[in-house]
Amino acid sequence: MDAGALNERWRRNLESWAIPDEILAAAPADPWAHVPARFAGRTDRAVAEPEGPTLARVAEALPEGGAVLDVGSGPGGASLPLHDRIGDLVAVDSSAAMLKELMIRAEGLGVAATAVEGAWPDVEGEVPRADVVIAAHVVYNVPDLAPFFVALNAHARCRVVLELPNRHPMSWMSPLWEHFHGIRRPVRPIAEDAVALAAALGYDVRVEEREAPIERFTHIEDLAESVCRRVCLDPARSEEVASTAMELGMWPVPRDRWVTLWWDTRE
Template sequence: MDVEELATRWRERLESWAIPARILAEAPVDPWAHSPVRFASRTDRALTEPDGGPTVTRVLEALPEKGSLLDLGSGTGASSLPLHARVGEVVAVDESAGMLSGLEDRAGKVGVPVTLVEGRWPDVAADVPVCDVAVSGHVVYNVPDLVEFVRAAHAHVRRRVVLELTHRHPMSWLNPLWEHFHDVRRPVRPVAEDVVALVAALGYRVRVEEREAPLERFVSLEELSLSACRRLCLDPMRAGEVGRTAMELGMWPVPRDRWATIWWDKE
């Protein structure tokens, strides 16, 4: 398939994850919102327990000493700040001012200079300098126009682009609960292979490596239940019911995800 067809399929498959309007109308809070506090806890863990997995390896082998690292959809810096001993500057792009503030605080503690760019990539690409390497951790399933995202990333590096993502859509773990509480069957695609196919169709020499996720998704059944209530558009007062249902459906403990690292070099 050509780039246009692959891009259309990617967009349509992401759109199929939209929450039905009748359910969304009853949501007590935004089901798609991301908590800076939850992201910050993951960044703090990444800083104290560095991950030597393929994403870190592929970034470091292309990053010169004290080189510049572009973090796309940075959150609070889990993909970039753990590399502080090697990085000379992090350029962080994120839509959330709260996420960027958390990243800035942590960068100061580990002594990494940062440039913060608030906005959606690639909408703000004109405001972002070219860096040695770009990394984007667990972002692409939120990117409908993946072609422009990838092309802009490629244009803004001197050496390499590295993407990390779950093999399946990150909300796939909720599928049994969607069917139980709402009688809604969730999609199967897109998956990581769809990203690989699209990047290859763009003419980049893409490579990929998969592994088991190094982190548990949740540390407790209570955490799972509260997260599921938000994502399922349920009142948080039903967290106990959600937890019991998750147990009955064999969803606890949640199996670890498969993570894919996708990378290509600037040639």
């Protein structure tokens, strides 16, 4: 398949994750919303204990004091762990709350950072080129992935590095969707689809996979709270969710598999 066909397949598969209108209309809270504090805590852990292939692939291509563009940055979990090497950081995110958390941490770490609020690649014209471009845990939010990749590549002088789960980040809840709503959730897209698209665009993609360094949840109460929001259930049903997860053999939740993919750019 060529890049156009692969991009269309990615779009269709991602659209299949849409929540049925009748369930979404009755949801007590936005099932797609993210909690900045949860992601900020993960950033703090990553800064305290920097490790893994994604950081290694960024570090080996980043000159001392080099420039980094972090797309879909959140609070900076994929970039701020390299604070001692970064000379300039530009962070792009559609969430002002996430960018605020990043800027607080960048200032504390002595990193010169600029926040750009907006979706990528809509805001690419506002963003300078960088030595290394990072996009971590964002592609499953991107229906039109080909132009997203092309814009990343155009802004990288040396390398593009991406990190993503090997399957959709909501996949682990599929048994609970079937239990509570009688709905079977999709399987694709998966990381291999993103790799195939990048290769079809002409990038010399390299791939490394590993077990995620963090547990998804440390307490079953946290799982139940998250499931109530994501699966569009009343928070009052959290104890029922917890017991159902136990009955279905879903606790403890297995760690994700994370995929790092990267390619070097041509000046």
